[in-house]
Amino acid sequence: MIDLWTWTTPNGHKASILLEELGLPYRTHAVDITQGEQHEPAFLVVSPNNKIPLP
Numbered sequence: 001m002i003d004l005w006t007w008t009t010p011n012g013h014k015a016s017i018l019l020e021e022l023g024l025p026y027r028t029h030a031v032d033i034t035q036g037e038q039h040e041p042a043f044l045v046v047s048p049n050n051k052i053p054l055p
């Protein structure tokens, strides 16, 4: 199972479109970058550069 950390940005949509087109199972984790959630310690563990999308 792929975990996709993402938000409703064009880059986030690119990752979702790719996974949908490939037909791969994945679960989505919303990271609201407008609220600064990309800087939370739990997210930095999986994305040290605080960027989404991250599959």
Ligand SMILES: N[C@@H](CCC(=O)N[C@@H](CS)C(=O)NCC(=O)O)C(=O)O
Binding pocket: 009, 010, 011, 012, 033, 038, 050, 051, 052, 053
């Ligand atoms: N080329 C990168 C761009 C990633 C990127 O710039 N993500 C932005 C949102 S589209 C982001 O996470 N911004 C939050 C921040 O920089 O704090 C990718 O697609 O992986």
